[in-house]
Amino acid sequence: MVKKISATFALIVLLPLVIWLVHEPRMPGSISYPPFDLTAINTPGDSLGSITLNWFKISDDNESAQQTDAYAILRSQTTQDYQPIATVNFNQPSATIKTRQYRDSSVIPGQSYYYKVVANWDGKTISSNTTEPPVKSINTLSATPAIEPTTAIVFPPTQLRAFDTPNDNGGNISLEWKLSPNDIIKSKEFQGYDVYRANNPNGQFVIIGDATGGESDEGRHVKIFGDGARVNSDSSYYYYVIAKWDNQTAKSDIAGPVKASAQWFHKGRSVSLILLGILIATILYYIQQAKAGKELYIRKIAGLEAVDEAVGRATEMGKKV
The missing domain is CATH 2.60.40.10 (Immunoglobulins)
Structure with missing residues (x-):
């Protein structure tokens, strides 16, 4: 009997869970948010060739910053041997209220570059993420004037x-x-x-x-x-x-x-499935107990007991119910 109940529970609850695990679509990796969240792209509209960096300002980058507080821009053509190429002070105008930008116009056309930004302030230092994959500067240049270096993009x-x-x-x-x-x-x-x-x-x-x-x-x-x-x-x-x-x-x-596809199992309804399995297993258990001749306790209902008593009294008195 116990084996039958266990098999029923497994069929109702475990089998759908296994099907869900097999057919659950693979989700892409989580989105990352490294320090500064540094990004780099070829400057749009700059036919003379340049790469623009964008990063989020640290909390100390505000109006009360010291003259010596600044970001150091580092560049490399490999993932090592970064060299400083510029400095952006905290008191310089920023692209937006939360971000800063720097335009690197010293790149060689067709070459790929990695970048880092290091904040130096109040004796503290924080390094950003590395721009990966590297940014390749445009290979075809023209005589068209570049956009203004101070123009935010x-x-x-x-x-x-x-x-x-x-x-x-x-x-x-x-x-x-x-x-x-x-x-x-x-x-x-x-x-x-x-x-x-x-x-x-x-x-x-x-x-x-x-x-x-x-x-x-x-x-x-x-x-x-x-x-x-x-x-x-x-x-x-x-x-x-x-x-x-x-x-x-x-x-x-x-x-x-x-591709879009239908899922066989709604994982948000797992609790309902488990409760349903427990309910069905409980019902089957007591059915088997009754078949085995075991006495089962059934709670008496006062209203039904009163009906039986009323019928008995009516019979004794010879009256209709």
Whole structure:
């Protein structure tokens, strides 16, 4: 009997869990937020060739900073032997209220570079992440004047992830990305994001929707977008996102391929499944106990007892019930 109950419980509860583990779609890696969150790109519109760095300011980078407080810009063509190329003081104007930018115009066309930013203030030192993969400067230059070195540029959203939306019946793909550094709360210059999709990374991308600035998930600091616009479960899709700021645009890397599929098990309902299994196992247990001839306790209901008593008295008195 115990074996039958155990087998029933395993069939109702454990089997769906195993199916879920086998068919659960793989989620992309988590989004990272290293110190300063340093990013580097080829400067848009600068045909003379330059690379622009963007990083988030530390809390001590404010109006009360000392003259000697500064960021040191380090550069290398390998992952070692970084050399200082410039200094950005805390009291210099910044790109936004939260970020700073530096334009490296000393790059050699066609060469790749790694960068680091080191903050030195009040006897303290903090080093940023390394820009990986390295940034390759543009190889074709023209005589067109470069943009002004002090002009702030828009940076694209990074770490774009596209994956099948979990716990659905298919037909939907979820996107997540780390906000553009220009996406600042209450910024009048930032106009949001446009989302593009294609069936081929080299094909024609079409806009499928847009998103406002700001975080969708404040705990994870990401923007979330759901694509349910005629998503075919038999097709693979590629995506990129464009950030719009002060009449400038910046395109993210392409994410994909990704397919939409229906999940066999909704992991958000695991507790209900377990409770259902316990209930059914309990019922089967007492059925087996009754078949074995064991006396089962059944709580008496006062209302039903009163009915029996009323029928008995009516019979004794010869009256109708």
